[in-house]
Amino acid sequence: MAVPKQKQSHARTAQRRAQHKITAPAVNGCPQCRRPRRPHRVCPHCGFYGGREVVHVHDHDHDHDH
Numbered sequence: 001m002a003v004p005k006q007k008q009s010h011a012r013t014a015q016r017r018a019q020h021k022i023t024a025p026a027v028n029g030c031p032q033c034r035r036p037r038r039p040h041r042v043c044p045h046c047g048f049y050g051g052r053e054v055v056h057v058h059d060h061d062h063d064h065d066h
Contacts, residue, residue, distance in 0.1 A: 027036045032048040042048070047055035 047057040
């Protein structure tokens with residue numbers, strides 16, 4: 001089993017961990033309604049994907065409790 005010969009310094013550890021950052025999700029414009037949406041997903045605003053309506057989206061306020 002491999003065992004380190006020397007203790008790794010705090011600076012070297014911090015340099016390695018500096019790359020472990022979160023990135024913002026990619027966002028594209030919907031070709032149908034031009035509103036932002038995630039790529040390769042149905043638009044949550046208009047329900048279109050690939051030039052056709054996949055999900056019917058209601059355009060009213062929610063009257064029911066969750």
